[in-house]
Amino acid sequence: MSTPFFECHELTKDFGGLRAVNELSFHVNEGEIFGLIGPNGSGKTTVFNLINGYYPITSGHIRFQGQTLNGLPTWKICKLGVGRTFQVVKPLRRMTVLENVMTAAFNHTESLARSREKAMEVLDFCGLTDRKDESARGLPLGHRKRLEIARALATEPKLLLLDETMAGLTPQEQADGVALIRRIRDSGITVIIVEHIMRVIMSLCDRLLCINYGQRIAEGSPEEVANHPAVIEAYLGKD
Amino acid sequence: MKALRWQVAVIVAASIIFPLVIRSDYYQHVLILALMWVVIGSSWNLLAGYTGQVSFGHAIFFGIGAYTAGICATKVGMSAWWGMILGGPMAALIGFVIGWVCFRLRGPYFALATIAVGEIFRLVAVVWRSFTGGMQGILLIQSFRSKLPYYYLALFLALACIYAIHAVMRSKWGYYFIAIREDQDAAESMGVNAFRYKSLSLIVSAFFTGMAGAFYMNYMAFIDPEVVFSLHHISIMAILVGIIGGVGTLWGPPLGAFIMVLLQETFRSAFFGLAPRWVSELHVLVFGLLVIFVILYMANGIVGDWTKIQRLWSSKAGGGASAAGKGS
Amino acid sequence: MAVFIQTVVAGILMGGIYALIGIGMTLIMGVMKIINLAHGQLMMVAMYITYVLYEYVHLDPYAALLITMPCLFVLGAVLQRYLLNPLIKVDSILPENQVLMTVGIGMVLTELARMIFHSDYKSVRPPYTSMSLYAGSIAFNLPMVIAFGIAVLLTIGLFLFLLKTDVGKSVRATAQNKEAALLLGVNAERITIFTYGLGAALVAAAGTLLLPIYYLFPDLGGAFTLKAFVITILGGLGSTVGAIVGGVVLGVSESLGATYISMALKDAVGMVIFLLVLIFLPGGLKRLTKI
Numbered sequence: 001m002s003t004p005f006f007e008c009h010e011l012t013k014d015f016g017g018l019r020a021v022n023e024l025s026f027h028v029n030e031g032e033i034f035g036l037i038g039p040n041g042s043g044k045t046t047v048f049n050l051i052n053g054y055y056p057i058t059s060g061h062i063r064f065q066g067q068t069l070n071g072l073p074t075w076k077i078c079k080l081g082v083g084r085t086f087q088v089v090k091p092l093r094r095m096t097v098l099e100n101v102m103t104a105a106f107n108h109t110e111s112l113a114r115s116r117e118k119a120m121e122v123l124d125f126c127g128l129t130d131r132k133d134e135s136a137r138g139l140p141l142g143h144r145k146r147l148e149i150a151r152a153l154a155t156e157p158k159l160l161l162l163d164e165t166m167a168g169l170t171p172q173e174q175a176d177g178v179a180l181i182r183r184i185r186d187s188g189i190t191v192i193i194v195e196h197i198m199r200v201i202m203s204l205c206d207r208l209l210c211i212n213y214g215q216r217i218a219e220g221s222p223e224e225v226a227n228h229p230a231v232i233e234a235y236l237g238k239d
Numbered sequence: 240m241k242a243l244r245w246q247v248a249v250i251v252a253a254s255i256i257f258p259l260v261i262r263s264d265y266y267q268h269v270l271i272l273a274l275m276w277v278v279i280g281s282s283w284n285l286l287a288g289y290t291g292q293v294s295f296g297h298a299i300f301f302g303i304g305a306y307t308a309g310i311c312a313t314k315v316g317m318s319a320w321w322g323m324i325l326g327g328p329m330a331a332l333i334g335f336v337i338g339w340v341c342f343r344l345r346g347p348y349f350a351l352a353t354i355a356v357g358e359i360f361r362l363v364a365v366v367w368r369s370f371t372g373g374m375q376g377i378l379l380i381q382s383f384r385s386k387l388p389y390y391y392l393a394l395f396l397a398l399a400c401i402y403a404i405h406a407v408m409r410s411k412w413g414y415y416f417i418a419i420r421e422d423q424d425a426a427e428s429m430g431v432n433a434f435r436y437k438s439l440s441l442i443v444s445a446f447f448t449g450m451a452g453a454f455y456m457n458y459m460a461f462i463d464p465e466v467v468f469s470l471h472h473i474s475i476m477a478i479l480v481g482i483i484g485g486v487g488t489l490w491g492p493p494l495g496a497f498i499m500v501l502l503q504e505t506f507r508s509a510f511f512g513l514a515p516r517w518v519s520e521l522h523v524l525v526f527g528l529l530v531i532f533v534i535l536y537m538a539n540g541i542v543g544d545w546t547k548i549q550r551l552w553s554s555k556a557g558g559g560a561s562a563a564g565k566g567s
Numbered sequence: 568m569a570v571f572i573q574t575v576v577a578g579i580l581m582g583g584i585y586a587l588i589g590i591g592m593t594l595i596m597g598v599m600k601i602i603n604l605a606h607g608q609l610m611m612v613a614m615y616i617t618y619v620l621y622e623y624v625h626l627d628p629y630a631a632l633l634i635t636m637p638c639l640f641v642l643g644a645v646l647q648r649y650l651l652n653p654l655i656k657v658d659s660i661l662p663e664n665q666v667l668m669t670v671g672i673g674m675v676l677t678e679l680a681r682m683i684f685h686s687d688y689k690s691v692r693p694p695y696t697s698m699s700l701y702a703g704s705i706a707f708n709l710p711m712v713i714a715f716g717i718a719v720l721l722t723i724g725l726f727l728f729l730l731k732t733d734v735g736k737s738v739r740a741t742a743q744n745k746e747a748a749l750l751l752g753v754n755a756e757r758i759t760i761f762t763y764g765l766g767a768a769l770v771a772a773a774g775t776l777l778l779p780i781y782y783l784f785p786d787l788g789g790a791f792t793l794k795a796f797v798i799t800i801l802g803g804l805g806s807t808v809g810a811i812v813g814g815v816v817l818g819v820s821e822s823l824g825a826t827y828i829s830m831a832l833k834d835a836v837g838m839v840i841f842l843l844v845l846i847f848l849p850g851g852l853k854r855l856t857k858i
Contacts, residue, residue: 052428078430090425092418094487094660103414107430110411155430293663295670340842347602347666351796358793359838366835420660470789475670482667487660524682527674531650534668538659 003066005030005190006159011060013043013050013214020046021214023060028159028207033181033191035205035222039234043214044194045087048161052084053077064159079107083157085148087164087194091136097147098123098132104154119154125187126150126180142173149180153189160184162193166200178204202226210234251398258390267386271458273500274393278400278451279473280480280492280499285404286444287478288486289413291420292342292437296353298473299337299360300330300445304452305467306364309377314370319379322453330449331442338441342434345423354470361468376463379456389458396454397493400447405489407443416440420487448477471523479526482533485540494541502529569704574826575819580711582818583718584773588791589798589810590725591769596799597742598762599651601665605673606770607791613639613771614783615680621691628691628779629713635775636768643767646672647760673788681785689783696779714776721772722811729807738762770795790834797837800844816840 007027013020021043028034036044049055051062053074062069069077078084092100098119105118123129126146131139136147145165152160162181166174178200185191195201201208201222208225210218218228225231254274258267279301287293307329308322341352364371371377383389407413415436418426423433456462467473476499484495506522509515537544588610595603613635620626620634650672654664661667698709729735740748741758749755798817802809817837824836 054424054428073432074424074427075430075432078428084428086425086428090422092421092425094421095414095417099414099417103418103426103431104429106411106414112410115411115414151425151429288660291660291662293661293666347663350663350666351602355793355796355838355841359835359842362835362838471674475674478667478670482661520682521678523674524678527671527678530667530671530674534657534659534664534671535650535653538657538661538664543660 003063004028006064006192007062008047008051009061009063011047011050011062012058013046013055014058019214021050024211024214024216025060026209026216026219028190028192030190031185031188032206033185033193033204035201035208036192036194036211037196037201037208037225038211038217042212042234044211045163046214047211048084048163048192048194051077051161052082078155078157081156081158082161083152083155083159084161085145085152085163085165087167089144089148091139091144091147093137094135096133096135097128097139097143097150100136100147101128101150101154104151107155118156122150122154125153125183127176142169145169145177146180149184153184157189159190159192162191162195164194164196166195166197174200198226254394258387264386267390269500269504271386271390271393272504273497274390274397275451275454275458276476276480276496276500277397277493278393279448279477280484280496281397281400281404281489282444282447282451283477284481284486284488284492285407285416286440288481288488288491289408289420290416290437290440291423292440293346293350293478294353294441294444295350295470295474295478296337296357297444297448297477298468298470299353299357300334300448301452301455301473302360302364302462302464302467303330303333304449304454305456305462306371306377306452307449308453308456309372309379309462310370312379313372313377318382319453319457320382322456323450326453327446327450330452331446334441334445335438338434338438342437354474357468357470357474361464361470364464364468371464374463374465376461376466377456379460381460382457389454393454393458396447396450400450401489401493403443403447408489412436412439476526479530482538482540483529485542485544488540488542491540491542498541499526502526570826573705574822576705576707577711578819578822579815580707580715580818581822582815583715584777584814585794585798585818586811586814587718587721587769587773587776588795589802589814590722590807591766591773592795593799593802593807593810594738594742594762594769595766598738599647599665599759601651601669602796603763603766604666604669604792605646605676605788606669606766606795607793608673608676608788609639609643609767610770610774610777610791611680611783611785611788612642612676613774614778614787615684615689617775617778618684618689618691618783621693627693628775629717632717632772632775635771639771640764640768642764644760644764646767647763651763652756652759673792677785677788680788684785686784686786690781691778691783693779708780710779714780717772717776721769725769726807734758734761738765794837797841800841 004027009025010023011021011025012023024047036047038044046055050057051069053069053072057070064080064082067080092103101119101122102115105115105122109115123132126149128143128146128150131143139147149162149165166177169177174197181191181193181204193204205222207220208222209216210225210231212234217230217234218225257270261267279297283294283297304322304326307326308319311317311321311325312319337356341349344352365374415426415431418429418431419433419436427433452467455467480495480499481492483498484493485491502525503522505511506525507519509518541548592603592606595601616635616638617628617631620631621628650668651665654668657664696710700707700709700712729739737748737753737758738761740751741753741755745755794817798813799810801816802811802813817840820840821833821836825833
């Protein structure tokens with residue numbers, strides 16, 4: 001059996017007495033768009049925070065291309081090729097859009113010129129070129145979310161974690177977002193996406209994992225998971 | 240504030256000929272102090288304004304530089320001028336250690352840790368009499384009678400410091416420093432090793448401040464713990480220089496340095512002898528009031544809030560015309 | 568052995584006063600999330616008021632509590648209302664604006680005191696200050712015992728206030744979770760004003776109680792602000808019980824340090840403790856690392 005591209009094995013996180021993630025195991029194949037869904041408070045963002053090194057894990061393993069990630073600092077995980085966006089976007093407010101992306105582009109270079117070049121490429125890819133000299137502080141929400149993605153892309157990730165990038169966007173912005181994510185996957189980046197908006201999840205994802213209370217309740221193709229009784233119960237409650 | 244090339248050139252040229260034109264010892268002294276504060280303030284700004292780590296303990300590095308130079312003379316039998324070479328690295332080294340311990344603390348807690356460490360250094364300098372001379376301090380003989388060599392040395396230090404910061408901020412380091420300031424967590428997620436870059440910022444900052452301290456030892460020929468490790472007269476003064484001029488800008492601290500030193504001297508000399516003597520005791524009070532005023536109304540300093548100041552000025556002078564919406 | 572017990576007792580008694588200082592600061596830290604670097608200076612103001620009342624009106628320091636506490640409450644509330652609250656809205660590069668503001672306030676208070684009273688040491692020594700109570704061979708310095716007793720009473724009073732009254736509960740709620748408190752209808756702005764006043768009143772009490780056994784000079788404020796911080800760190804930030812523990816620990820440590828090491832280094836003890844806590848108890852200071 002070959003090493004999975006990315007896997008979590010019996011991942012557990014306790015916050016004091018509260019178990020937020022409970023022996024969660026799943027794997028992601030290279031090149032797929034993998035969705036992570038679940039009702040509010042089910043632990044989705046916590047899982048991202050564990051993968052990305054933002055929180056230390058309580059027990060279990062996280063492996064990416066055979067390399068163990070848990071225990072590594074966040075910046076190291078990024079250098080290894082895992083990029084991430086935050087649910088509540090974190091623009092570098094007093095920098096311009098271009099400078100934001102350049103900061104990320106310095107991940108694999110020391111050169112100012114190379115970083116600018118890379119940043120311009122990414123801005124073009126994400127459709128932000130005409131806003132490049134605007135201060136990040138003044139951007140409307142849709143653009144801020146796209147900037148968040150652009151920054152993660154500029155770090156040259158092989159695996160990209162997208163945390164609710166569609167929340168609060170207009171239907172047109174969502175459609176543009178979906179197209180962008182497809183382009184990202186087509187460029188060779190594997191994506192794990194946390195999302196609430198079903199339409200987005202169903203149209204984008206190759207496989208889905210639904211969790212509740214930090215535990216797996218269903219995994220499989222979007223259709224399988226969407227129709228799974230346990231999933232319906234988790235979202236709608238028992239009759 | 241983009242390329243003010245020719246304005247900078249004029250200022251530099253003026254500073255070079257200044258002591259040849261103004262021969263007064265006193266005014267040369269004031270300017271030397273101002274140049275020294277350009278270095279300290281700019282260094283503080285690198286760590287606090289650009290990297291977001293607000294240090295209340297820059298006196299540590301100043302004092303280490305000063306004592307390195309002094310101890311070279313009193314204990315090692317070398318000239319205190321060796322302090323100009325050793326003072327910077329010594330301060331940078333201590334800076335690194337302090338960062339190693341204190342950078343795990345964020346925001347105001349880091350600031351507090353720097354105060355505490357500063358106080359510890361001051362107390363150690365007082366108590367370790369055999370090494371530092373204790374409260375008696377270190378008294379040397381000045382190498383030069385004229386102030387000119389000191390002036391040009393200070394000018395060189397100031398220009399070197401400003402240039403170094405300018406170069407650093409335009410490089411990868413600069414982007415990373417600001418990223419850490421704006422959002423450390425986001426920065427880490429972009430591959431920025433926050434600890435490493437905070438340390439680098441601190442090392443450069445401490446280095447130049449240490450140089451300033453070594454310079455001070457050589458210039459004033461007398462130091463003691465209360466002077467060089469002083470919380471109010473060095474650490475907080477550095478902060479004032481930074482915030483009045485404008486944190487996070489290149490020319491803010493230099494401007495702040497000149498304003499603060501001028502203000503300090505104006506009060507210390509009781510408005511150059513024109514005011515009653517008790518006025519000379521007022522300068523710390525004025526500084527405190529200045530801190531309150533600046534933070535309340537001009538938090539980004541003169542340079543940082545320049546556009547705001549301009550607008551206020553033109554709306555007062557232009558009266559109705561501006562109000563009618565000329566645009567900004 | 569008797570010396571040891573005596574030292575520890577003196578330390579505990581002092582700890583009562585330190586606890587008052589620490590509780591005030593920790594409340595302010597908990598509610599406003601700022602470090603009040605003017606804390607010691609507020610105490611100094613209270614001490615000068617006590618001194619003036621004693622010198623000119625011959626008012627006993629313990630009676631002066633009834634004046635200094637309300638005075639400092641008002642001063643604290645005014646400072647918060649006009650100088651600190653406005654900063655919450657200001658978007659400046661340096662997030663430490665509120666802390667810097669308290670530095671400025673501290674400087675102004677210190678210099679005003681220096682202008683009015685000059686730098687010489689002042690003291691207040693009512694006749695009973697040299698009296699001691701005895702338990703066996705252990706002497707309890709009377710003013711310290713009284714101070715400790717009043718400190719305990721004030722602390723109990725404070726706890727009752729925080730636990731039983733509506734305002735007290737609002738203070739605790741705001742300290743625990745500002746957003747939630749706002750949603751529940753707590754007027755956060757008024758609570759911050761009140762809390763700063765309360766913190767100032769507590770540290771005023773500490774100062775008034777301290778004056779008969781200490782000496783007064785303008786720069787006292789800075790030294791005690793540092794002590795206040797050490798106390799709060801030792802006990803865990805935002806924890807009123809912790810501040811009590813921290814106060815006693817600092818009191819005892821300083822006392823031991825003074826007796827067994829050197830009188831001159833007493834103040835250094837606090838600094839060293841602080842650094843040791845920083846280095847060796849990072850777990851306990853976890854809250855500091857992610858604001």
